[in-house]
Amino acid sequence: MAAVQLESLEKCLERHVPPEELREVRRILYGKETRMLDLPLCALETAVERDFELKGLGFEAAPEQLRQPRIVRVGIIQNKIVLPTNAPVAQQVAAMHKRIGDLVEAAAMCGVNIVCFQEAWTMPFAFCTREKLPWTEFAESAEDGPTTKFCQELAKQYNLVVVSPILERDEVHGETLWNTAVVVSNSGHVLGKTRKNHIPRIGDFNESTYYMEGKTGHRVFQTQFGRIAVNICYGRHHPLNWLMFSINGAEIIFNPSATVGDLSEPMWPIEARNAAIANHCFTCAINRVGMEHFQNEFTSGDGKKAHRDFGYFYGSSYIAAPDGSRTPSLSRTRDGLLIAEMDLNLCRQISDKWAFKMTGRYEMYAEELAKMVQPDFEPNIIKDCFYLQATQCKFSTADIRGTAHAEHMLIKISQMT
Numbered sequence: 069m070a071a072v073q074l075e076s077l078e079k080c081l082e083r084h085v086p087p088e089e090l091r092e093v094r095r096i097l098y099g100k101e102t103r104m105l106d107l108p109l110c111a112l113e114t115a116v117e118r119d120f121e122l123k124g125l126g127f128e129a130a131p132e133q134l135r136q137p138r139i140v141r142v143g144i145i146q147n148k149i150v151l152p153t154n155a156p157v158a159q160q161v162a163a164m165h166k167r168i169g170d171l172v173e174a175a176a177m178c179g180v181n182i183v184c185f186q187e188a189w190t191m192p193f194a195f196c197t198r199e200k201l202p203w204t205e206f207a208e209s210a211e212d213g214p215t216t217k218f219c220q221e222l223a224k225q226y227n228l229v230v231v232s233p234i235l236e237r238d239e240v241h242g243e244t245l246w247n248t249a250v251v252v253s254n255s256g257h258v259l260g261k262t263r264k265n266h267i268p269r270i271g272d273f274n275e276s277t278y279y280m281e282g283k284t285g286h287r288v289f290q291t292q293f294g295r296i297a298v299n300i301c302y303g304r305h306h307p308l309n310w311l312m313f314s315i316n317g318a319e320i321i322f323n324p325s326a327t328v329g330d331l332s333e334p335m336w337p338i339e340a341r342n343a344a345i346a347n348h349c350f351t352c353a354i355n356r357v358g359m360e361h362f363q364n365e366f367t368s369g370d371g372k373k374a375h376r377d378f379g380y381f382y383g384s385s386y387i388a389a390p391d392g393s394r395t396p397s398l399s400r401t402r403d404g405l406l407i408a409e410m411d412l413n414l415c416r417q418i419s420d421k422w423a424f425k426m427t428g429r430y431e432m433y434a435e436e437l438a439k440m441v442q443p444d445f446e447p448n449i450i451k452d453c454f455y456l457q458a459t460q461c462k463f464s465t466a467d468i469r470g471t472a473h474a475e476h477m478l479i480k481i482s483q484m485t
């Protein structure tokens with residue numbers, strides 16, 4: 069029987085924190101309060117009919133004298149798989165297209181300009197199994213596969229940019245598989261693709277069995293609505309990955325993910341939010357929802373008993389701003405569409421205030437990292453010879469603590485060396 073899941077941290081706080089303290093608790097936890105967006109009734113009704121959560125929030129920026137505000141509405145979608153994992157592949161993909169099409173329609177009603185889906189959104193997250201078939205059959209061409217064509221139709225129909233993270237089959241390069249995000253312009257053409265830079269080797273995330281680390285670097289896509297980048301899932305644990313997207317000018321970095329409670333939930337609210345703060349940009353963390361069961365048992369060489377599921381994908385998608393504020397999360401249990409209205413001018417405003425780029429001393433780190441990757445690298449550690457000698461002489465450091473005793477030991481050491 070499935071465990072009862074907590075719906076969301078926010079709901080739990082609302083239930084248990086006295087109302088007069090809740091505002092202050094929220095300020096401390098989430099920063100400057102986000103404004104509730106007035107979403108159209110048709111979208112709210114659609115969300116009820118189609119059984120998904122719909123939330124809209126706005127981040128504020130200061131008005132400027134010389135620049136017009138650059139207001140953008142971003143939508144992020146989290147969802148469960150629709151059909152069981154043993155349904156025919158084509159049917160599973162079609163069902164996911166239908167489900168996402170339904171949510172994107174609501175996003176369009178709310179005036180969303182850029183929408184992003186979860187990691188490998190057309191399929192179950194089957195990489196735990198290490199089986200090749202049928203999972204590799206979900207891989208498609210990033211340029212003209214059925215999912216990209218589907219996203220091109222959505223983009224044209226609703227005049228929005230679509231970020232579509234898929235399992236990519238690269239026929240040109242020996243049928244290589246990649247974990248890729250395709251960026252489709254609101255004009256409907258494929259603007260480009262970017263691949264997952266860091267592949268997990270932890271728990272049941274046996275993704276290295278399927279695809280390699282991407283070599284597309286840290287591409288940024290200039291869209292009509294702002295400069296965007298995609299840091300796929302496990303890449304969020306790598307601060308340099310976020311940094312490089314930001315150095316290339318990203319104003320919004322999407323983090324489409326698939327991750328489970330036991331592994332990463334306490335890290336989830338921190339990582340993308342910290343990246344927004346550290347890099348003066350907006351970040352959008354998206355996680356899938358629910359349990360996915362597989363027909364065959366699998367193990368991952370970690371001593372755990374053979375099992376048939378990954379654990380619980382806890383949703384909790386959210387958007388963070390460069391001033392450290394963030395939206396509440398979507399729920400841990402339901403499909404959802406989270407919309408954030410943002411003024412991209414906030415990125416420069418916060419950069420001027422905190423100046424992390426200006427004070428970043430990148431030349432110092434470039435020099436030190438260049439040394440670190442050399443085979444003859446020696447870590448820059450100043451050793452305390454006193455304690456070192458003592459250790460080499462097999463005295464415990466506890467033995468030589470205290471000046472008088474230490475002097476006595478030093479004499480001993482000098483006699484021995």
Ligand SMILES: NC(=O)NCCC(=O)O
Nearest residue numbers: 268273301302326327332
């Ligand atoms: N999909 C993926 O990279 N998951 C790894 C686990 C994590 O980063 O939380």
